[in-house]
Amino acid sequence: MRTGPQQRRRRATRAFGALATAAALTVLAACGGQSGGGTGDGSGAAADPAAVQKATDSTTALSSPPEFGLTDADKVDPAGASGKKLWIIDISSSIPLVQVSDAATTQALGLVGATVKTYDGKGSVTEYTRGIQAAIADKADVIALYAIDPNLVAGPIQQAADAGIKVIVVQYGDPGAQLPKNVAAQVTYPYTDAGAAMANFIVSDSKGAAVGVEFISASDVSNSKAIVGGFQDTLKAACPNCSLTVDDVPVADWQTKITTQVNSTLNSHPDIKYVVP
Secondary structure (H helix, E strand, C coil), X not given: CCCXXXXXXXXXXXXXHHHHHHHHHHHHHHCCCEECCCECCCCCCCCCHHHHHHHHHHHHHHCCCCCCCCCHHHCCCHHHHCCCEEEEEECCCCCHHHHHHHHHHHHHHXXXXXXXXXXXXXXXXXXXXXHHHHHHHCCCCEEEEECCCHHHHHHHHHHHHHCCCEEEEXXXXXXXXXXXXXXXXXXXXXXXXXXXXXXXXHHHHCCCCCCEEEEXXXXXXXXXXXXXXXXXXXXXXXXXXXXXXXXXCCHHHHHHXXXXXXXXXXXXXXXXXXXXX
16 A cells, blocks of 8 residues: 655645635635445556656656745735634544644634634534534634535525525535535635546556555545546546545544455455555
């Protein structure tokens, strides 16, 4: 089982924390386990050398630190956020990325006089609803749903809107995705591109060998479809003879079932050389 450089993850995490903070700041200032089907068989000819080179070039390009070309139009006046209150409803506070992003957002908004409260959704629609209702009762100015599909809590979101509270979504889907009713904004990654980047890394790292791959998805996370789709399409195009097994593990079960699922899949698919969590 192999992974890319950890440093890229840390950079992406810091960048995402900054983006999430900017989105929350903008709205605040404005306020008044199931296995999926496999593809390929993990045997046969290696990928076309041109496809391997393309994957390698893409991986190399993405290994450099990102550059952000902010303009005056991207600047936010923080003065309006002073004294405002943001509630973040996390899909699960046990996820390291969520913890880092929440901490960064809390720190950054604290610098401009805004406060942040977080609520652990524990991967449960019932808890998401309770969190939104608690935010309404606390007279939040903005509610952020972190990786939670807003369609699952349309009723509570309507209640927030009726109370004059803005709702934003974090990690909902690809940039430009149409937002559901009563959702004011989103802050997100290009998930389809992220899936493609991971597939390209595997093709490059394996030098195009027809390897087996296990992908751990979470269909209860709204962005999962995009990232899995980007991964599947890119791997199939670059390495037709690679095999892919997609295992769906709900967020609430990550801490208790991922290890068991991975062990089971590796035992039944000995050709697997890469596991993508």
